[in-house]
Amino acid sequence: MASEEIGLDDVLHSPYTQQLVAGFRMLRFSPVLEGEYRQYLLEESVDLKRVALFLGIILWTSFTVLDIALAAPGNLWATLLLRMAVLSPLLLTVWLVHTRTHLPLLQVMSHVCILSLGIGGIMIIGNAHQSQPNFPYEGLFLVCMAAYFLVGFRLIEALVCSTIIMLVYLSVELWVQLPTHQLINNFVFMANANLIGAVGCYLLEFKSREHFLTKRVLSLQAEQDSLTGLDNRRSLGRIFTRLWRQAKRESYPISMLLCDLDFFKQYNDSYGHQAGDEVLVRVASILNELARRPLDVAVRFGGEEFVLIYYNLTEAEAVQRAELLCHTLRRVNIEHGTSAATSRVSVSIGVAMIQPHLNEHFSDLYKRADDALYKAKEQGRNRVVCSCPC
Incomplete structure (x- = not known):
């Protein structure tokens, strides 16, 4: 069959084109397309999750060296036990990423890994702040940035995980009675870092959704007859x-x-x-x-x-x-x-x-x-x- 030139008007009635025209500033499609997009994102983000997972394991393990150097002797064993506990869900997720099966479970475990890294880090920081108020807390920024950019989360997923981490951090530091001025300083910096991450994640997801719709429209143009719709x-x-x-x-x-x-x-x-x-x-x-x-x-x-x-x-x-x-x-x-x-x-x-x-x-x-x-x-x-x- 001779090649035919197919324009956007020829697929105007497809749900993908209609969604492009309607827009999606709230990062939400119609129910049918939303489910299709989430499945697409899940499949497309497996390699990204693999990179993030191995990077997370390497960094989390390397911080153990800093713990040995910086942690007070009385806190060292508790810190090392927390490090080992957080590694457990990460190692389970390694198997899920390797097999590329059970994708819905892989997504759940991605949330578990981010929250484990965040809350585990908070426990280590809170434990250290009881005797060392200046023990560094900035590693939590890395966890939040990973949620926004490295594991294929939608904005709402990244926001929920990062907000939980921020609230747990605030609660733990109040419990260990970190000096008020230091707590305010730390929390404001963390909130600003999350604001930057959220804006970046919004822009990434918007482009991801736009790419998904455009790719589907181009697929229709390539594989659908413009005259008959077959x-x-x-x-x-x-x-x-x-x-x-x-x-x-x-x-x-x-x-x-x-x-x-x-x-x-x-x-x-x-x-x-x-x-x-x-x-x-x-x-x-x-x-x-x-x-x-x-x-x-x-x-x-x-x-x-x-x-x-x-x-x-x-x-x-x-x-x-x-x-x-x-x-x-x-x-x-x-x-x-x-x-x-x-x-x-x-x-x-x-x-x-x-x-x-x-x-x-x-x-x-x-x-x-x-x-x-x-x-x-x-x-x-x-x-x-x-x-x-x-």
Whole structure:
């Protein structure tokens, strides 16, 4: 099929385009898109979480050296025990990141890790401040910055974690009776650091959401036919690969209906390309009606050629769908005075089927359907021919 130039207007009715137009200053999409975006963010942030996790383990362990150098002798063992306790959730998360499974649990553990690092650090600082008021607390800034920038959190997630850390810090320092002027100074610096982190996180999430929507719109432009709204030839291979994997797991057949409008070039020559486009849109509407199940696929394969892919149909059912398509198009009753097959727009269909346990591929299924379509044309068009013993 010749490449077609598709603009933003062609996908104007997609939810992604509508969300781009509506905006998302509050960092929130419509419910369906919000769920899709969160799943996308979860999958895209796994590598980022891996880097942050190993960096966190290295830094947390290296601070042990500072503890040995700076902590009072009476506090050292309690400090080292806290360090070891915080390492436990981090090491569990290493396994989750490595396997890339249980992504929802990985997200939960990311929250646990940030809070463990923050609260664990606060316990160490509070313990030290009982006897050493000048023991450094600035390591908490690193934890908060990690929440904003290094673990793939949305702004609301980072804010919740950082706010909890700030409130726990305030409570612990009040409990150990840190001098008021020092507590105010420390808390103001921490609050300002979190403000900077929150602004940066907002901008990052805004761009992330914009990238998500733009990527989806471009995907639609690349894989959707601009005239009919059907999937195009480019997307068929990807769709079939996904169906083939599922069919192999479940041992279900896949059927292909290869459809070609009869003498359509003559129709365009006689009635004009505008009328021809209207026919293609009508045919696409019929195909959509015949591909209603979740795994059914309707594709504009090129020009006047269309493909229907059916999952888990018997041979007889596949032929029945093809006959229904022929009958429905005849019933639409579009005049075609230059057709040698009939006086109305009609379609020839080749039907083929493959089983997933056989060593076959998309090209084998397409060749069978194409051979059957060729026979349908040889036999006078406006008919269905099946390549299998239907």
